[in-house]
Amino acid sequence: MNVSDSERIATFLEEQGFSLTEKIQDADLVIFNTCGIKQTAENRAYSMINNLRKAELKAKSQKLKAIIMTGCLANRADVQKRMKTKVDLFCEIKNFPESVSCILYDVSHMNSKIQNICPKLILGMKYEIRNTKNILSKEKIDYLSINPKYQSAFSAYVPIMTGCNNFCSYCVVPNARGREVSRPAEEIITEVKDLIARGYKSITLLGQNVNSYHGTWSMKHGAKALTFTELLKKINAIPGKFWIQFVSSHPKDMSDELIENIAKLKKVCEWIHLPVQAGDDEILRRMNRKYTQKHYLARIRKIKSAFKKHKPAALFSISSDIIVGFPGETKKQFLQSATVMEKTKYDMVFFGQFSPRPETVAWGLKDDVSQAEKFRRENFLNEILKKTAFTNNKKYVGKKMEVIIEKEKNGSYFGKTRTQKNVKVESKKKDLLGKIIKVQITKANIWNLEAKLN
Ligand code: SF4
Known part of the structure; x- marks a missing residue:
């Protein structure tokens, strides 16, 4: 999601007259599109910003870089307090065009007030304002509607929604990105059609929970909202040879109808990423995941049977995310995650050791599983993954x-x-x-x- 957001940020700034530099040292303006999913990601952002400022001090640079922080950390009061002397502007990703437009608007009008807020953003920066339409009208621009320049020439990420309403107890996303907002279906379809016309071969639809997509379908089509299944069908019907993939799904929202269509639609790939996060029902309840192990495994059985029914000759794969060491997770409860892994026979799992995140419910819980025990649990599950992934991979030989x-x-x-x-x-x-x-x-x-x- 951050890669996709950064493509939109870069395009927006290019439209305003900025150009991308090869090296960070050459930049007048540096945007940190941050991730706050784990403490390690957060620390990395701090150290990159600190190093940048230290390098300026060391070089006794007269012209300081302007630094904007956006993404998951930008809206957090503790982060703003910690980084206020290093960062010139904190802005939420969904407000990025608006916040930056306001600054450019004020610059273009030589408004002295803004110079007090953010002097470095104005002084010493070379740009010409090319597209003043959005800036001068101060229109609210939806950042998802920006038509980006993609980093790859054949594979594109297309966000279909942003934010999340689920409030899993360990997760920063609902606070960092706000509530769930679906992009209008026509805007997505236009973007995908344009990509296919330009020769793109792989389209990955992005959202925190794509299964709950509910985007408007315009007046000329009777002003209804499309479900994710309906959106997939419409994208599948776009002429051309290309693959459709999507992340992430939520087990509570993965309906039989959706699974049947994923397995049936020709351009939709035979891969489902279905995060389980934990195998134990009590841990799942405390994570606020709103499903049980039984429900999750029933979804997995449905996925396997649907692929076998609709694409009997094709191999398919299932991947997941699992957190180890959630507060209070006993060894017995942890072993339920191993049970889910043994039964599902995953092709890939992304493991996360629980890391308390500010402004989440789990922040207030005692992080009582030791670091060593978190490592041990992750290694234990990784050994199961190695076996199932290798067994699954052997089915490919000769194909x-x-x-x-x-x-x-x-x-x-x-x-x-x-x-x-x-x-x-x-x-x-x-x-x-x-x-x-x-x-x-x-x-x-x-x-x-x-x-x-x-
Ligand atoms: S579904 Fe849960 S884990 Fe996923 S983004 Fe939403 S709150 Fe976070």
Whole structure:
């Protein structure tokens, strides 16, 4: 989501006359699009900003960089207090165009008031205001409607919503990004059509909980709201050869109808990321996840049976997120996460050691599982994952399948299957980057596959 947001921020600033620099040292304005999901991510942002300011001091630089902090940390009072001498402007991502437009508006009118607030943002900065329409009208611009320049020329992230209403007890997102807002369906469809016309091969729909998408479908279509299933059907119907993927789903909102359609729609890939977070019902209740282990495993059975019914010849994959060491998680409760892993047989799991986040319910709970025990639990689950991922990968050997090539390094190509498996492809052919090619899988490893050109 942050990669996608940064693409929109960069495009917005380019439209105002700024240009991207190759090196951070050359920049007049530096935007930190922060992540606050874990303490480590937060610390990284602080240390990058501090290092930048230290380098200016050391160089006795006359011209200081203007620093804007946005993303998950920008709205937190404790962060603003801590970083107020280093950061010139804190702004929420959804208000980014508006906040920055206001500053540019004031600059363009030489309003002295703003110079007191943010002098570095004005002095010494080279830009010409090219597109004054939005700035001078001070219109509220929805940042999701900005048509971004994508970092990749063949694979694009398309946000379909932002924010979240679920308030899982450990999660900063509802506070950091605000309540759930769905993008109008037509805007999403127009963006995807445009990408496909420009040759993009892979579209990843983004949202904190895509299953609860509820975007307007314009007046000319009778002013209704589309569900995520309906949105997937409409994107699937766009002509052209491309893949559709999406993250993240929530087990409580994953309906039978949605699962059937994911498995049925041709362009939707055979991969579902369904975060379980914990296997124990009491821990799930205290995480405010609003489902039980039984419900989750029933969703997994439904996913497996739907893929087998609609795409019997295709392999499919399931991935998840699991937090270890949630406050009060006993060893017995932790072992329920292992049970879910054994039963689901995941292809990939992203583990997180519980890290208390300010302004969440779990912040007030005693973080009573030691760091060493969190490491031990993560390693224990990782051993289960290694076994299931390797067993699943072995099913690919000898199979012919499509791979999208994402990288070329040292004479080999690296890409992904429709099931999100990393594949190393040996080929003497040139210009495969960004293409969907047919390969034959020759070897399975724990974390990746090897293949030759078919
Ligand atoms: S569903 Fe829960 S974990 Fe996911 S973004 Fe919303 S609050 Fe956070």
